[in-house]
Amino acid sequence: SVMGFKAYKTISDVPETPDLVIVILPPKIVPQIFQECGEKGVKRIVLISGGFRELTGDRKNTLREEIQKIAEKFGIRFIGPNCLGIYNSWIYPEDETSALNTAIWEKQQRGYFSIASQSGTLASHIFFDPDNLDLGISRSLSLGNEADIDIVDCLEYYKEDDKTKVIGLYIEELKRAKDFLRLAKEITPRKPIIAIYVGGSQAAQRAVKSHTGSLAGNAKIYDAAFKEAGVIKTELVLEFLDLARVLTTEIYPKGNRLGIITNSGGPGVMIANHAEKQGLVVPKLSEELQNQLKEYVIPTASLKNPIDTTFDMNFQNYYINIPKTLMQSGEIDAIMMYGVFGFQDVLKNLLKHERVAKYENFPDQVKKDLPLEKMLVSPLLKLSKKYSIPVFLINPQNYNSPWSKKIRSTGAILFQYWDRPVRCMAKLCDYSQYKKKLSEKIK
Amino acid sequence: SVMGFKAYKTISDVPETPDLVIVILPPKIVPQIFQECGEKGVKRIVLISGGFRELTGDRKNTLREEIQKIAEKFGIRFIGPNCLGIYNSWIYPEDETSALNTAIWEKQQRGYFSIASQSGTLASHIFFDPDNLDLGISRSLSLGNEADIDIVDCLEYYKEDDKTKVIGLYIEELKRAKDFLRLAKEITPRKPIIAIYVGGSQAAQRAVKSHTGSLAGNAKIYDAAFKEAGVIKTELVLEFLDLARVLTTEIYPKGNRLGIITNSGGPGVMIANHAEKQGLVVPKLSEELQNQLKEYVIPTASLKNPIDTTFDMNFQNYYINIPKTLMQSGEIDAIMMYGVFGFQDVLKNLLKHERVAKYENFPDQVKKDLPLEKMLVSPLLKLSKKYSIPVFLINPQNYNSPWSKKIRSTGAILFQYWDRPVRCMAKLCDYSQYKKKLSEKIK
Incomplete structure (x- = not known):
């Protein structure tokens, strides 16, 4: 028993097969946990632990490749590593007080704004001040290093999700840029996508590298591609939130007067x-x-x-x-x-x-x-x-x-x-x- | 007696010569009031009434010229017309609770930021939320149509004022642009000047015309002149307030790293x-x-x-x-x-x-x-x-x-x-x- 909750020593000891496993353990043990999850029949994991691709030099490791192999073998889909987890306002739609929450500090007003973010902060901390934001949250997915589920997967999910009316993205790198743009083009005529993309500056490049281990792309190319795909781009976090608030009202002006x-x-x-x-x-x-x-x-x-x-x-x-x-x-x-x-x-x-x-x-x-x-x-x-x-x-x-x-x-x-x-x-x-x-x- | 305060029918009935007269009366009577003030020996007037230069077409009048003539004759200096008045945190420096206030709704924290503004709102309403602003106010002068005292006069005053460390300006028009720039150049090496200048766009031109009756100048010329004179320009009201807050700390970075x-x-x-x-x-x-x-x-x-x-x-x-x-x-x-x-x-x-x-x-x-x-x-x-x-x-x-x-x-x-x-x-x-x-x- 841990903190008053019933606990088991290993996944294999759990009597049922869990629908979802959340892993917050030192990175070295993670491959073993994935193996046990696979053997138990677990299909979904949220991997919060950090210490994978973002490490460089003498601390560099191949743990990421190891867990990817195991996940593939057992058909496991997972979010992370180095993420803050997930938030879902609509786990039981009939129960207004319900939420699946491994990410956001305070419970959020339920709504139709869904987030997928390569920054845990954008997926969670910006909601430290819920009183100051008339913004209902639907889902929030903190993607971390995207070893498996990436931002394109999230878009695919949000595209058909009837609890998502407006999509918010924080992007440091697009691993599947073509897929992203194709999907975005399909989505934006029906659901607006608001994106913060950070890159282009030297300092941002360096910061991105140590954050998610990515190489940020050329900001101008991203700008042009986003524009073509109808993605609303902003660099300001308050504007990101303002736009989400305004767009969920679904009142569209006919012109710009x-x-x-x-x-x-x-x-x-x-x-x-x-x-x-x-x-x-x-x-x-x-x-x-x-x-x-x-x-x-x-x-x-x-x-x-x-x-x-x-x-x-x-x-x-x-x-x-x-x-x-x-x-x-x-x-x-x-x-x-x-x-x-x-x-x-x-x-x-x-x-x-x-x-x-x-x-x-x-x-x-x-x-x-x-x-x-x-x-x-x-x-x-x-x-x-x-x-x-x-x-x-x-x-x-x-x-x-x-x-x-x-x-x-x-x-x-x-x-x-x-x-x-x-x-x-x-x-x-x-x-x-x-x-x-x-x-x-x-x- | 009005609202429980002792009142007189005319200025001439007042037993003493007032240091300051505040006029909030229909514009037509204002010349007569100025005449009476002059005869009484009054030297300072705050003229809050509107209805002077900002009126056009069939409502156009010459009241402004009339009061200017009277003021000149008697040596009266006045602020306005069409202004919100004045605020002075330091009327009795030894008494922290004292303030001369005809302008700002709520009493402000005393400090060293002084304002001169052609908008009453910038001189007062932005302080509706004093809890949200760690900004001490020194003086605030709402200038309105500037029939007499203008923004250059204010700069001259703030230049030598030991209760003013940072100056904030809202400008729609500079009537004495050369004097302004000469003074600004003298001031900015010692005291920062933050300015919101509005002009340049067609809508702004129209709005300025009906607001203070001015013709806003060319924004690019203003930009260049402000830059040369070391004036910090912003278009955002929150940035105006942020800069005031930050500059009053008088901590200046040696570079930009x-x-x-x-x-x-x-x-x-x-x-x-x-x-x-x-x-x-x-x-x-x-x-x-x-x-x-x-x-x-x-x-x-x-x-x-x-x-x-x-x-x-x-x-x-x-x-x-x-x-x-x-x-x-x-x-x-x-x-x-x-x-x-x-x-x-x-x-x-x-x-x-x-x-x-x-x-x-x-x-x-x-x-x-x-x-x-x-x-x-x-x-x-x-x-x-x-x-x-x-x-x-x-x-x-x-x-x-x-x-x-x-x-x-x-x-x-x-x-x-x-x-x-x-x-x-x-x-x-x-x-x-x-x-x-x-x-x-x-x-």
């Missing part, structure tokens, strides 16, 4: 400037549309795009009427909204101060029976789906502030600052264009 | 790859240095740079011995450390589980009388200052998690992911090189 709604000039200018640099178009709205919008703003507002409502406190207009008018116009394909969301809550706090409260004269725009987020943000989300126009909300308050949490609870996509969402929107539009072109070809 | 310490391969690879793309050098460490480092790592570690300690739990080595050896070597100028900081705390939680705890066999590396962060992070900070080698720490846990807060409490620079710190480090090294070159010229 961005409408910007703010209650504040500076952020509008910054969003517009950055958006054009990232390849989005921020079109000037037609006179006709501007006239329609006039109804919903105060005279100091600017309507050309960015729309600057200049701190008007009419939330009904801000959250619903203005975006709805934009969506119906056909003049824009995506919307970003910067504003001091939840200002009303802030006011409520202010009103607690006696000196202010006794002079209260704020119009009560809120019906008493429905929370503000259900009244304002939920209808906005419905419009977003109906018109297939993604909407990103930006709230300068902390992502975990009470009002931010309320917005997030509706399923809306929320950011705290405006740099990340602009870049994320640009990549979403790019991918959407790729999908559209392909489907037009097929017609 | 980055040492990377991790306990995990993937992040090391990603940091190295991104760092080289951002212009940093990630040098392979000498054999001699690698031999010195061997003492502090386990055999599976990689020592070439990135240094990957592969989840060794010896915190004394990770936080102190390895960085110290790097610093003393003269082979690197800056350090980034990615690791699961506070893992020991995590273990403590684990040990609370009875089933695990009774098999406890973790070596206790912690003296009982000193908190871990004082034992580990504080000495690291001292080394960083001594060798003038900046150290950025990266903890994948939430920025406000208990261990992150402990690290931050020591004054260390902490990030959650590795994209932002790499870019920030690259700009810090650039600025440091600029400073160094200038001081070599003078010699």
Whole structure:
């Protein structure tokens, strides 16, 4: 008995044949364990131990070749070595609390984003902060050195997996590059693939070599191949996560014309400037549309795009009427909204101060029976789906502030600052264009 | 009496001459208020009201010219119109709780970062989340339309201000570009200037026009001029804040050679790859240095740079011995450390589980009388200052998690992911090189 759990000295002592064996033992013993597993009839192994191909010089060994031979002989498929294991949110779909987890520290929200990664960190540690990420995880596979199961095998699995809607990859080396690209081309018209590829720089080459024992390829060749296969490439881990979050909503813009709604000039200018640099178009709205919008703003507002409502406190207009008018116009394909969301809550706090409260004269725009987020943000989300126009909300308050949490609870996509969402929107539009072109070809 | 405070009908009714008048009234009345202020002897006005130069077409007016004339006649200097006001952390330096604040929602930590901004948001709203920013604020000036006091006046003030160590600017237009550049050149050898300049794109032009009524200039010309004057340019608001935080520590690297310490391969690879793309050098460490480092790592570690300690739990080595050896070597100028900081705390939680705890066999590396962060992070900070080698720490846990807060409490620079710190480090090294070159010229 180990740590209170029943234990056996060897695999052969176990009365049943295990469905899955997880190996965390010194590398020297691993071939023997594989042999015993094979003889027992085990077909699946997760090999977490390190100390195989990544060792060089006088520490170099042939253990990898040994276990590969044994696995082949017995028909064993295995992940690793030098990996962090696997995570599966859907082991029993009917039981929401179930998960098969040898990899991620904290239990994750169940969802449709699946990962295959040559870095254990990308497969697990980035989820140390689940509160900060409205991202449901489906599967996560840490591949380590890929002595057997590689990233192409994972793609093949995710391709047909109905619990995978978006695929995230971390790649240091592609051993079967042609197979990878063929598969990626088949997948990306239906399911987006987001990839972090590291290579190209000298330091990265050296780091990759000591990490997975691979030789990273030429970054430019990878870039071109990924582009052709419709793979969304990023170098930033937060963008990787942002894109996963955004793509699982499956709301695809029809073009790249961005409408910007703010209650504040500076952020509008910054969003517009950055958006054009990232390849989005921020079109000037037609006179006709501007006239329609006039109804919903105060005279100091600017309507050309960015729309600057200049701190008007009419939330009904801000959250619903203005975006709805934009969506119906056909003049824009995506919307970003910067504003001091939840200002009303802030006011409520202010009103607690006696000196202010006794002079209260704020119009009560809120019906008493429905929370503000259900009244304002939920209808906005419905419009977003109906018109297939993604909407990103930006709230300068902390992502975990009470009002931010309320917005997030509706399923809306929320950011705290405006740099990340602009870049994320640009990549979403790019991918959407790729999908559209392909489907037009097929017609 | 208004809201419980004593009030007067006009400025002339006030018994004393006010040091400062803050005007939040409809634009039409503003000239009259200025006249009254002038007659009363008021010399300083903050004009928050909008509705001046930013209005166009049939709403265009000459109010701006009217108030300028009155101000000139009476020798009044004023900020605005269409601004959010001012913030001053140091109104009574001896009283830590004091601040003059017409601009920022929540009270800020006192510090040495001063802002002058043509966007009220950049001067105030970005501080809605003070818990998430270890950045002390000195002054913040929201300039609005700059009818009188402009960004050059602010630079002149900050140049000699002993409470300003780092200057942050948000610029849509420079009315006195030559004066600005001359002043910037004088300031940047002593105090860094970080600037967000928005312009160049069509949408930005339009947005700027309706925001401050300015015509944004050619972005390329600005880029070149800023570079010559040593101004650190960024387009990202988080980078603006990161740089402010990092520069106020006044630890300047002597070159751009980055040492990377991790306990995990993937992040090391990603940091190295991104760092080289951002212009940093990630040098392979000498054999001699690698031999010195061997003492502090386990055999599976990689020592070439990135240094990957592969989840060794010896915190004394990770936080102190390895960085110290790097610093003393003269082979690197800056350090980034990615690791699961506070893992020991995590273990403590684990040990609370009875089933695990009774098999406890973790070596206790912690003296009982000193908190871990004082034992580990504080000495690291001292080394960083001594060798003038900046150290950025990266903890994948939430920025406000208990261990992150402990690290931050020591004054260390902490990030959650590795994209932002790499870019920030690259700009810090650039600025440091600029400073160094200038001081070599003078010699």
